[in-house]
Amino acid sequence: MKRASKGFTLIELLVVIAIIAVLIGLLLPAVQKVRQAAYGLQSKNNLKQIGLAIHGANDTFGKAPPMFGKYASQSAGSIWYSLLPHLEQDSLFKQGPDLAKGAVVKSLQAPSDITLGAGTFELTGASYNTFGSTPVPAWATTGTTWGLTSYAANWLVFGDMGMSLTGSMTDGLSKTMMVSEHYAVCQRPTGTPASGALLWGYGWQVPNAMTHQWARQPAQLAAPTTVTDSQYNSPYWARSIFVNKSAPAPTDWTGTKPWEFRCHKKPQFGPPVTNCHPYLEQGYNSNAINILLGDGSVVSLTSGISDKNWYYIASPNEGDLSDDPQAP
Numbered sequence: 001m002k003r004a005s006k007g008f009t010l011i012e013l014l015v016v017i018a019i020i021a022v023l024i025g026l027l028l029p030a031v032q033k034v035r036q037a038a039y040g041l042q043s044k045n046n047l048k049q050i051g052l053a054i055h056g057a058n059d060t061f062g063k064a065p066p067m068f069g070k071y072a073s074q075s076a077g078s079i080w081y082s083l084l085p086h087l088e089q090d091s092l093f094k095q096g097p098d099l100a101k102g103a104v105v106k107s108l109q110a111p112s113d114i115t116l117g118a119g120t121f122e123l124t125g126a127s128y129n130t131f132g133s134t135p136v137p138a139w140a141t142t143g144t145t146w147g148l149t150s151y152a153a154n155w156l157v158f159g160d161m162g163m164s165l166t167g168s169m170t171d172g173l174s175k176t177m178m179v180s181e182h183y184a185v186c187q188r189p190t191g192t193p194a195s196g197a198l199l200w201g202y203g204w205q206v207p208n209a210m211t212h213q214w215a216r217q218p219a220q221l222a223a224p225t226t227v228t229d230s231q232y233n234s235p236y237w238a239r240s241i242f243v244n245k246s247a248p249a250p251t252d253w254t255g256t257k258p259w260e261f262r263c264h265k266k267p268q269f270g271p272p273v274t275n276c277h278p279y280l281e282q283g284y285n286s287n288a289i290n291i292l293l294g295d296g297s298v299v300s301l302t303s304g305i306s307d308k309n310w311y312y313i314a315s316p317n318e319g320d321l322s323d324d325p326q327a328p
Contacts, residue, residue, distance in 0.1 A: 043110040043150070043181060044290055044298045050107070050151065050179055051296035053086035058165045064178075066162040067155060067239055068203025076139070079153050080108060080200035080238060101201030102145035108200050110150035112284035115185040115273050121146050121197045123236065135234045137204050149200040152182040152240035152281060156262060157294070157316050160206045165294060169316040173294030175328050176316045180240050180267070180291045186278040196235025196278025204231035233261075235278040241314045243279045252307045266310040269303040299328055 057072070058064045065071045065082035072082045077097035084093035084100070087107055092100045104119040124144050125134040136144075154177050157163055169176050187195040233244040245259035268276055270286035283289030288300045291313070301310075309322040322328070 039110070039112040039284075040290070043112060043284070046107050046110060047151070047179060047181075047290060047292040047298045048296065049087065050083070051292045051298070053083045054178060055165065055296060056086040057083055063162045063164040063168075064158055066160055067153065067158050067237065068205060069160065069162070071162065076203075076205050078201050078203040078238070079158050080105075080149060097201060098140055098142045101140060101147065101199070102143055103147050105147060105149070105200065108147075108149040108151060109184070110181060110284065113150040113181075113184050114284070115183045116148055116150065117185070119148055121148050121185065121199060123197075123199065123202075133231075135231060135236055137202070137231055146197075146199040146201060146236075148184040149198045149238045150181060150184050151179050152198060152238055154178050154180070154314055154316075155239045155242040156314050158239075163316065169294050171316055171319065171321060174297065175313070175321055176294040177240075177291045177313045178294050180281045181283060181289050182238075182240060183273065183276055183282040183284075185273070186235075186276040186282070187273070188275050188277060191277070193235040193278050198238040199236045200238050202234075202236045202238065204234070206232065240281050241311075262311075264307055264311045266305050266307045293328055297328075301326060 054064050061071065065079045068076060068078050070076045072085065072093070073096075075096050081093065081097050081100060084090065084105075087105070089105060092103055092105070102120060109116055109119055122144050123136055123140075123146050125136055127135050157169070157176065157178055163169065165173065182198055185195075185197045233242075241263050242261055243259060243263035243265075244261065263279060265280055267281035267283055267289050269283040269289065271282060276282055281289065283303070286303065288302050290298055290300050292298055294316070301313075305324060305327070309324040309327050312320045312322045313327055
């Protein structure tokens with residue numbers, strides 16, 4: 001006669017469950033670290049792909065695209081729209097800036113960016129704008145959905161005319177930032193602007209013929225002063241190193257350079273999504289931010305970077321090189 005096999009007692013089952021729970025608790029941080037490392041690697045790969053696209057466009061047209069304007073077609077578009085053919089998105093490019101603007105472009109989105117959501121943003125006449133007028137450009141007549149990006153183009157490099165990567169970036173390609181990581185969507189409880197989003201297709205055509213790199217002369221947009229009631233200072237451009245100020249910069253170093261729309265402040269590192277500045281860049285964690293340099297390389301900068309050295313890395317041709325050992 002067979003004896004019935006003895007099963008686990010309730011206490012034994014509880015002990016096994018407790019052991020499994022402890023093991024899961026020990027493994028979870030390691031799994032999270034591996035996941036975050038993979039996300040960081042993906043963002044670096046995205047930046048390298050963007051770098052190849054910028055250099056490809058520069059080789060084709062003799063200069064990199066402007067932040068917004070006619071470049072690769074007869075239709076004015078954003079720098080990101082102009083780069084689409086070089087990001088294996090030629091079919092999207094052929095739709096034109098208006099129809100293409102709502103697309104989700106994976107190579108322009110970082111998996112570590114916790115603000116992306118579904119990857120799109122609804123922009124309407126009721127959306128926030130610094131001075132109350134509609135933030136929707138006149139050319140954007142088809143739908144209210146815009147694709148988001150996790151990357152901001154350096155306004156000092158691309159500006160209103162675009163810049164040749166050969167000869168114009170006199171501080172050195174390997175010393176100058178072209179693109180940085182950035183939260184796709186930002187908001188904060190106080191301050192102007194109170195919110196913003198990086199819409200890769202967004203932009204506004206600066207009036208009159210371009211005779212300089214940045215719009216700050218009276219004939220183009222305004223004297224070096226705060227811009228009012230203009231989509232030029234709208235918080236929906238996918239750009240970095242821009243701020244709507246003109247006075248001498250309150251920085252952590254002694255200098256006399258005015259703002260002239262050029263932001264002199266370093267990024268935020270892993271800030272809460274409800275308290276991040278739309279005009280500042282953001283690292284996706286509290287430790288570091290990845291940036292693309294002019295030579296196509298990607299480097300990580302820690303939160304120890306100063307206002308001065310961040311601005312020096314962004315400036316392409318002012319002869320001010322960073323003295324921070326971690327900087328390029």
